[in-house]
Amino acid sequence: MGMSISAKKNGPYRVEVTDGEIKLLDAEGKEFDLKGKTAFSLCRCGHSQNKPFCDGSHGRVGFQADDPAPRTTG
């Protein structure tokens, strides 16, 4: 399966699947209905009214993220 998860600047995590299917499960193992979607966004600001998905609330609350991937040296 080809999949990427990217952090959007001051926004959600964008999940994109290029090959195959992806499942998103809740804490009890119940599957969210993604209806064949190959991409979706997961809230990381905590303010979405549609968790775990992003509903755009990050913009309203002025969410600021500062979590760059660590740089390797050498």
Ligand code: FES
């Ligand atoms: S990241 Fe978009 S609503 Fe939380």
